[in-house]
Amino acid sequence: MFRSYPPQIVLEAVLNGLLTGAVYALVALGLTLVYGVLHIINFAHGAMLTLAMFAVLVAHLGFGIDPYLAILPLTPLFFAFGYGLQRFVISPASRNDDGAILLVTLGLSIVIENLLLAIFRSDTRSLTLDYSFSVVDLGFALLSLPRVIGFGVALVVAAALWAILALTDTGKAIRAVAKEKLGASLVGIDVNHIYAVTFGLGAATLAVAACLLMPSFYVNPRVGNAFVLVAFTVVVLGGMGSIAGALVGGLVIGVVESLSGLYLGESLGQIGIFLIFILVLLFRPTGLFGAKA
Amino acid sequence: MLEVHSLTKRFGGLVAVSDVSLTVPEGSITGLIGPNGAGKTTLFTLVSGFQTPSAGRVLFCGEDITGRTPERLAVLGIARTFQIVQPFAGLSVLENIAVGAYLRFPHRADAMAHAGAVAERVGLTDLGRPAASLTVAGRKRLELARALATGPRLVLLDEVLAGLNPSEIRDIIPVIRAIRDAGVTILMIEHVMQAVMSLCEHVHVLANGRLIAAGTPAEVVGNPAVVEAYLGHGAAGRLQKGAAHG
Amino acid sequence: MSSGTFAAYRPILIAIAALAALPLAVPMLVSAGLFAGANTFYNLMIFILIITLAAQGWNIAGGYGGQFSFGHAAFFGTGAYAQAVLQTRYGVNAWAALPVAMALGGLVGAVIGLLAFRARLRGSYFALVTLAFAEVFRILANATPITGGAAGTLVPLRIGFGQMQFEAPAAFFYLALGFVAVVLLLNRLLERSRFGAWLVAVRENEDAARALGVDTLTVKLKAITLSAAVTAVAGALYTQKFLYVDANIAYGAWISVEALLAPIVGGIGTVFGPLIGAVALIGLGEAAKTLIHSAFGSAVPGVDLVVYGLLLIVVIAFAPRGLIGLLRAGGGR
Numbered sequence: 001m002f003r004s005y006p007p008q009i010v011l012e013a014v015l016n017g018l019l020t021g022a023v024y025a026l027v028a029l030g031l032t033l034v035y036g037v038l039h040i041i042n043f044a045h046g047a048m049l050t051l052a053m054f055a056v057l058v059a060h061l062g063f064g065i066d067p068y069l070a071i072l073p074l075t076p077l078f079f080a081f082g083y084g085l086q087r088f089v090i091s092p093a094s095r096n097d098d099g100a101i102l103l104v105t106l107g108l109s110i111v112i113e114n115l116l117l118a119i120f121r122s123d124t125r126s127l128t129l130d131y132s133f134s135v136v137d138l139g140f141a142l143l144s145l146p147r148v149i150g151f152g153v154a155l156v157v158a159a160a161l162w163a164i165l166a167l168t169d170t171g172k173a174i175r176a177v178a179k180e181k182l183g184a185s186l187v188g189i190d191v192n193h194i195y196a197v198t199f200g201l202g203a204a205t206l207a208v209a210a211c212l213l214m215p216s217f218y219v220n221p222r223v224g225n226a227f228v229l230v231a232f233t234v235v236v237l238g239g240m241g242s243i244a245g246a247l248v249g250g251l252v253i254g255v256v257e258s259l260s261g262l263y264l265g266e267s268l269g270q271i272g273i274f275l276i277f278i279l280v281l282l283f284r285p286t287g288l289f290g291a292k293a
Numbered sequence: 294m295l296e297v298h299s300l301t302k303r304f305g306g307l308v309a310v311s312d313v314s315l316t317v318p319e320g321s322i323t324g325l326i327g328p329n330g331a332g333k334t335t336l337f338t339l340v341s342g343f344q345t346p347s348a349g350r351v352l353f354c355g356e357d358i359t360g361r362t363p364e365r366l367a368v369l370g371i372a373r374t375f376q377i378v379q380p381f382a383g384l385s386v387l388e389n390i391a392v393g394a395y396l397r398f399p400h401r402a403d404a405m406a407h408a409g410a411v412a413e414r415v416g417l418t419d420l421g422r423p424a425a426s427l428t429v430a431g432r433k434r435l436e437l438a439r440a441l442a443t444g445p446r447l448v449l450l451d452e453v454l455a456g457l458n459p460s461e462i463r464d465i466i467p468v469i470r471a472i473r474d475a476g477v478t479i480l481m482i483e484h485v486m487q488a489v490m491s492l493c494e495h496v497h498v499l500a501n502g503r504l505i506a507a508g509t510p511a512e513v514v515g516n517p518a519v520v521e522a523y524l525g526h527g528a529a530g531r532l533q534k535g536a537a538h539g
Numbered sequence: 540m541s542s543g544t545f546a547a548y549r550p551i552l553i554a555i556a557a558l559a560a561l562p563l564a565v566p567m568l569v570s571a572g573l574f575a576g577a578n579t580f581y582n583l584m585i586f587i588l589i590i591t592l593a594a595q596g597w598n599i600a601g602g603y604g605g606q607f608s609f610g611h612a613a614f615f616g617t618g619a620y621a622q623a624v625l626q627t628r629y630g631v632n633a634w635a636a637l638p639v640a641m642a643l644g645g646l647v648g649a650v651i652g653l654l655a656f657r658a659r660l661r662g663s664y665f666a667l668v669t670l671a672f673a674e675v676f677r678i679l680a681n682a683t684p685i686t687g688g689a690a691g692t693l694v695p696l697r698i699g700f701g702q703m704q705f706e707a708p709a710a711f712f713y714l715a716l717g718f719v720a721v722v723l724l725l726n727r728l729l730e731r732s733r734f735g736a737w738l739v740a741v742r743e744n745e746d747a748a749r750a751l752g753v754d755t756l757t758v759k760l761k762a763i764t765l766s767a768a769v770t771a772v773a774g775a776l777y778t779q780k781f782l783y784v785d786a787n788i789a790y791g792a793w794i795s796v797e798a799l800l801a802p803i804v805g806g807i808g809t810v811f812g813p814l815i816g817a818v819a820l821i822g823l824g825e826a827a828k829t830l831i832h833s834a835f836g837s838a839v840p841g842v843d844l845v846v847y848g849l850l851l852i853v854v855i856a857f858a859p860r861g862l863i864g865l866l867r868a869g870g871g872r
């Protein structure tokens with residue numbers, strides 16, 4: 001049934017899985033952060049990633065900005081976008097009711113995805129950069145340079161996010177709101193502002209993820225869907241709301257996807273992820289690493 | 294009718310109900326009192342099947358019902374009200390009661406008619422309006438009506454008088470007595486001592502999860518251990534205030 | 540039947556009669572320039588009815604029961620594939636295939652429901668797990684030979700009543716309308732039954748329902764099974780109408796979204812919500828497409844869906860009880 005591969009190919013698949021997994025983790029970070037604080041699932045997360053990827057595309061094709069440099073303008077831009085979206089659309093439209101938030105973010109994802117479709121059409125595009133196909137030779141394995149960079153930056157961003165939450169005043173306020181919303185508002189924290197900041201941070205991580213993805217990946221208006229389902233899986237696996245969980249979950253999923261792609265073929269490979277997703281939801285909804293749901 | 298044997302419930306390190314045994318005789322109105330956090334509601338959740346006890350047994354009419362689900366207990370004839378009222382907010386008052394009535398009356402016309410009759414028994418009017426629009430007193434009556442609509446043999450009432458003003462309390466006491474007179478056994482948690490004194494034949498006192506006293510209301514109120522339990526928890530004022538209503 | 544009972548069903552009977560009389564207006568609508576021809580009209584109406592049926596299915600579990608599924612494609616697709624595969628691979632007659640497709644859809648609903656509800660998934664978690672199941676089905680259908688893999692399954696064109704393929708477009712319109720009508724009546728029956736009352740009680744407050752003797756697991760399982768079966772019929776009709784299915788049509792996210800949008804826009808947990816929502820969504824979507832087409836001189840993909848998404852957000856923000864709620868608020872009281 002299974003083909004057997006020489007260890008070197010398996011090792012390369014595992015390493016590649018880790019590289020992809022870091023970006024998955026980055027995408028999942030925003031999702032889990034928003035869940036941890038607002039206790040909502042942002043269904044527009046995937047569409048926002050697609051939007052960010054198109055922004056990278058336009059920045060490069062229109063203004064000649066290198067994708068990695070695009071991190072500098074796009075991260076604050078997406079922070080502002082996320083902040084505004086939560087503060088002026090999601091929160092007022094849903095009156096902070098959980099079911100309504102789910103549906104409003106679903107509506108947003110439909111709008112964003114199809115606006116992109118209307119503007120850019122369904123073609124799949126990618127960037128051609130001189131380093132797109134550069135490789136790093138580890139001696140025992142060849143790895144794509146953009147993906148190695150992506151791995152490194154993703155870890156840095158995760159660390160930065162952790163530092164923001166742990167060390168800054170805003171971070172402390174975010175954690176306070178996540179733990180006890182009522183208490184936080186009693187001690188004078190503007191809960192709506194913190195919600196919007198959290199949403200903005202989630203969007204900002206997506207902008208970074210998009211910049212890291214574009215040199216080696218493609219974009220079309222539906223590309224975010226694939227990522228968001230993977231990101232949900234990562235978040236569920238790591239425990240909703242857990243940053244460390246998202247990181248580990250992302251790496252695990254990256255490896256699982258890479259190995260099941262190797263053994264089951266591209267089209268069936270994705271099934272491994274969904275099965276994990278379903279099994280975890282059904283049998284371990286607090287996540288494998290036991291974070292509080 | 295109801296026998297509770299050495300019932301215990303632990304939440305982590307906290308023992309909310311500790312080795313409690315009591316009986317509720319058929320046809321009685323039995324009281325369960327005690328300071329805040331004594332474990333009264335927890336005892337109800339164990340008896341009504343919403344939580345499973347850590348140890349001990351619950352017998353209903355001689356049958357061991359420990360660990361049965363609330364829905365099965367409702368079929369057997371045990372109904373409860375919630376201390377924090379839980380109306381079906383989107384439904385009308387009558388529809389709320391009908392949900393309970395459907396347990397014994399599978400057909401709509403019968404269930405609706407029964408629901409209307411129960412509403413009348415507890416003094417609810419204007420049945421077409423949304424349950425969300427009821428006052429506190431109205432919601433308490435609705436809790437009572439829904440529980441009664443299931444045709445119970447035993448009802449567990451969790452502070453149905455809390456939050457009502459003295460005249461509302463005076464109005465509802467005869468309703469509760471009439472329920473018992475219609476053949477339904479009642480176990481009630483109550484802080485309003487005036488009601489306990491006038492309704493209950495027998496009272497059990499819970500403090501820190503333990504049963505510390507039992508007897509007639511007059512005996513229990515005179516019991517120094519009980520007074521101390523309340524005073525110790527700073528609830529003596531409420532006790533006196535409750536007594537002052539009478 | 541007492542007069543009160545009849546009164547409860549009267550608006551539904553009137554609506555069905557009005558829909559059934561719609562073909563009479565076709566020449567007028569065509570000459571008014573609203574439709575290019577009778578076929579355009581029927582194609583649109585049949586599509587609306589199929590979506591309505593899928594949405595009526597969703598509304599049973601989602602609207603009355605409060606269990607928001609984001610993966611009703613799992614049931615639609617099972618119905619669609621069953622209808623196609625039973626005919627093409629097993630030579631089953633189309634009319635005989637339809638109840639089987641419905642039963643298989645119901646079975647898938649029961650299994651997913653059993654797993655999800657036993658695990659006590661609700662809210663977002665239930666939405667996510669249904670979504671994931673639909674995706675698993677999509678990937679499987681895309682890769683297994685029995686469904687025709689990525690190429691999909693083509694049902695051969697053989698016009699004839701026995702094949703459920705009709706020469707006159709009005710015939711399929713009436714077939715689809717028949718199913719929608721039955722479910723409209725069924726939903727009113729449900730609203731006025733013990734099961735319906737318990738289902739709504741589960742939506743409103745599970746603990747309170749249990750205290751009143753409602754076996755919430757059983758009620759939810761029955762609801763999702765019925766819900767899935769109805770949506771599966773919509774899938775089977777889709778196959779009969781277009782004589783082709785592939786994984787992205789049958790198990791694609793589009794149908795999960797349509798099935799949930801229509802009731803929410805129309806009026807969640809109401810008999811007419813799915814129908815009104817489907818008409819509003821598809822009608823506005825078509826109008827937007829036509830408008831953009833004439834403005835830009837060519838079709839622009841996605842505009843109808845942009846309208847759907849905006850409508851969803853606007854409805855949640857300003858009319859949480861849907862268009863039906865607006866109509867009721869506007870029309871008296």
Ligand SMILES: Nc1ncnc2c1ncn2[C@@H]1O[C@H](COP(=O)(O)OP(=O)(O)OP(=O)(O)O)[C@@H](O)[C@H]1O
Nearest residue numbers: 304307309327328329330331332333334335336376
């Ligand atoms: N699900 C739970 N998990 C953890 N602790 C609980 C839980 N339910 C109750 N407790 C604790 O058990 C103790 C008893 O609570 P309970 O609600 O039974 O008190 P009570 O006698 O009904 O008080 P009151 O008069 O205020 O209603 C309290 O300390 C409470 O915090």
Ligand SMILES: [Mg+2]
Nearest residue numbers: 333334335376
């Ligand atoms: Mg209590």
